[in-house]
Amino acid sequence: MRIKSLLLSVDVLAVTTLFLIICFVSPALAGDVQNKLVAESTIEQVMKRGVLKVGMSTFVPWAMNDKNGQLVGFEIDVAKRLAADLGVKVEFVPTKWAGIIPALLTGKFDVIVGGMSVQPGRNQKVNFSIPYDYTGQTIVASKQLAAGFKTLEDFNKPEVTLSARLGSSSVAAAKQFMPKAKLTLFDDESQAYQEVINGKVHAMVGSAPTPAFQALKYPETLFLPIEGTFTKEPIAFAVKKGDYDTINYFNNWITVVAAEGWLKEIKHHWFETKDWESSIQ
């Protein structure tokens, strides 16, 4: 009996204390929390460090090494301008595509500027800015295995095998539009392309424009069964969850550079011309 009443009084005491803490301390705490959030936001850390660490993965023509060992490409231009506008240096962290989200979450870099398309599944893990570009999936097929294939429906058969890059949005697109076909996944895009060039799979699903470039490079083995792209995917910066200051900065930055017409300009350079190709090989 005595023990029980003692426990009861402890309970009452605890609840009262908690109540008092909430009443008196929380207004002061809220201000602290806000200051802390601002100080801890990625953008604030970047300014303090003077370096923006950008996670990316080689993806022609988004990001690639040129002859001088320098990174070039659409995303590289975007990230360089972003850092310049922030007044900080830019540092690229080349990362395997399949592990790029875990690497962001564990703080290997501040932001992914790597042609990452917004997907609900990815959005559960990271926050996205507004889109700064759109891409789409397209398909390049083997002349030998997929002769006469003209629509996506032709590829949607159990005997058809498709290749794609592991963890890319091509995988989701292939599963959505050709659910019956078998999928073989590769760590690198070049391996996925090699597979279709070798005639081991019927077709390769990849982000435009590279499939079209490959079809031009290997006219005797590859062809484009459908015109244009069959998906439209928004491309956005990815940052850690719960960091609204950073998202706000990125969103407004994108709005500004898009209004300038700058994004369109560099998009034209990397995607609609091949002026850059001589600097790669």
Place this chain on the structure above:
Amino acid sequence: MRKKLKFTLLDALILLAVAALAVYIGYRINVRLHYKWNWSAIPQYLFRIDNNGDWTANLLMQGLFTTIRLSLWATLLATIIGTVAGFFRISKSLFKRLLGRTFVELIRNTPPLVLIFIFYFFVSDQIMPVLGVDDFARNASERTQSVMTFLFAPPRFFSAFISAMVTVAIFEAAYITEIVRAGIQSIEKGQFEASYALGLSWRQKMQHVILPQAIQRILPPLAGQFISTIKDSAIVSVISIPELCFQGMELMAATYLTFECWITITVLYLILTLSLSLAVERLEIFMRRSTA
């Protein structure tokens, strides 16, 4: 007397079979795969001429140098850990023996790939910020940074390089532990008994009697382990350390020169490991002579 070289029918058949296989593979690649070779693109990725007109290492050679740095430091660290753990393995104290054994069995029975991921995503994120490795590398003076770049890696890769080095070192240390333990235990029992009879302390016994003999037996397999480290270091490419394998794969992703890149990487690894193998062979002969 030299034995006369005999070339039998079987030898000829084997040689023929190997040659036929090589020709067949060459045929498959050239004719069936429609692969467009472009070897002329590769040399510029080994060395390039910079803006001042000097030759500098490009992607692949930078990768090779990173591999060498990584292997050297990892082996050095692994030797230290391995020596301590090796002494633990033969200690009189049960606790130390258990500790040593647990370390060795835990590491040797885990795939290195799994170990790398665990270390990179869990351990290094908890340890590196606490130690302030990243801040140190970034805020160091220019002179310190250039020394760091020469010895380890550029500041931006420094913390990743350190975590890769530690992972490889821990992994290799498990094997070096066994090399050290076997080296010491291979010394004849009489040597231990003699030093005991002479009233030597544990330290004197080790320093003057056991280790001078054991080191001669430890050194050749240790050098062999160094070659293993070079080969094993390729797996850190999965955590995006810019070593030879990773750089090669990046290059492949950019240029689509799959075969050329892999062949070049293979040749670079072979040059490194074969020359070291020859050196280890020399070392073994030298050791055998000096003991005899």
